[in-house]
Amino acid sequence: MSVHIGGLTPEHAGEVMTIQRAAYLQEARRYGAWDLPPLVETLDEIRGHLGDGTPAFGAFDGARLIGSVRSRVDGDRMEVARLSVAPDVQGGGVGRLLLRAISERTPEKVQVVWLFTGAESDGNIRFYESAGFVRVSEHLDAVGIKCVTLEQKLRKRCPEVVVR
Numbered sequence: 001m002s003v004h005i006g007g008l009t010p011e012h013a014g015e016v017m018t019i020q021r022a023a024y025l026q027e028a029r030r031y032g033a034w035d036l037p038p039l040v041e042t043l044d045e046i047r048g049h050l051g052d053g054t055p056a057f058g059a060f061d062g063a064r065l066i067g068s069v070r071s072r073v074d075g076d077r078m079e080v081a082r083l084s085v086a087p088d089v090q091g092g093g094v095g096r097l098l099l100r101a102i103s104e105r106t107p108e109k110v111q112v113v114w115l116f117t118g119a120e121s122d123g124n125i126r127f128y129e130s131a132g133f134v135r136v137s138e139h140l141d142a143v144g145i146k147c148v149t150l151e152q153k154l155r156k157r158c159p160e161v162v163v164r
């Protein structure tokens with residue numbers, strides 16, 4: 001498998017929806033919650049998000065989209081959202097590539113990248129912690145599932161110093 005990372009546009013909405021639904025089914029089964037936001041998000045909502053100018057990336061194996069990630073930016077904070085990898089290629093490093101891509105290509109003003117995941121999703125929490133995220137808080141989501149918020153402070157490159 002030869003994976004490349006590229007930007008996503010509204011034209012990718014159908015493929016993004018397919019991957020997202022397939023990926024999040026395992027989370028739905030874990031929590032017995034079939035109305036998780038990533039499973040009920042409509043095609044129009046996905047299309048709108050992909051067209052709003054916030055960073056969104058796909059992982060491609062040739063022409064096939066095998067993973068996707070989107071974001072929401074609020075001031076100096078960026079939420080990583082809907083990280084999804086096609087079930088048949090999970091565990092092969094694609095999620096890590098997507099997480100790195102979106103964390104490294106943030107708008108200039110972003111200082112903190114954050115996300116949340118289910119408190120019982122031990123594998124996801126380990127995955128984010130191994131990428132440098134730390135737990136900061138817990139909350140109940142819209143469907144009553146206990147979630148953990150994790151965040152990472154970005155080390156922005158300093159402006160180049162010219163020595164004369």
Ligand SMILES: CC(C)(COP(=O)(O)OP(=O)(O)OC[C@H]1O[C@@H](n2cnc3c(N)ncnc32)[C@H](O)[C@@H]1OP(=O)(O)O)[C@@H](O)C(=O)NCCC(=O)NCCS
Nearest residue numbers: 023024083084085090091092093094095096117123124127
């Ligand atoms: C979570 C997810 C995006 C990870 O993507 P992935 O491509 O499977 O992950 P990677 O192969 O890049 O994993 C990187 C590392 O994390 C580990 N890891 C990732 N997901 C894991 C899981 N669920 N359980 C245990 N370990 C996991 C991998 O074993 C790997 O460890 P290593 O580097 O020591 O070998 C993917 O499994 C997915 O789409 N899950 C369903 C949707 C979901 O839960 N999204 C996140 C919601 S916050």
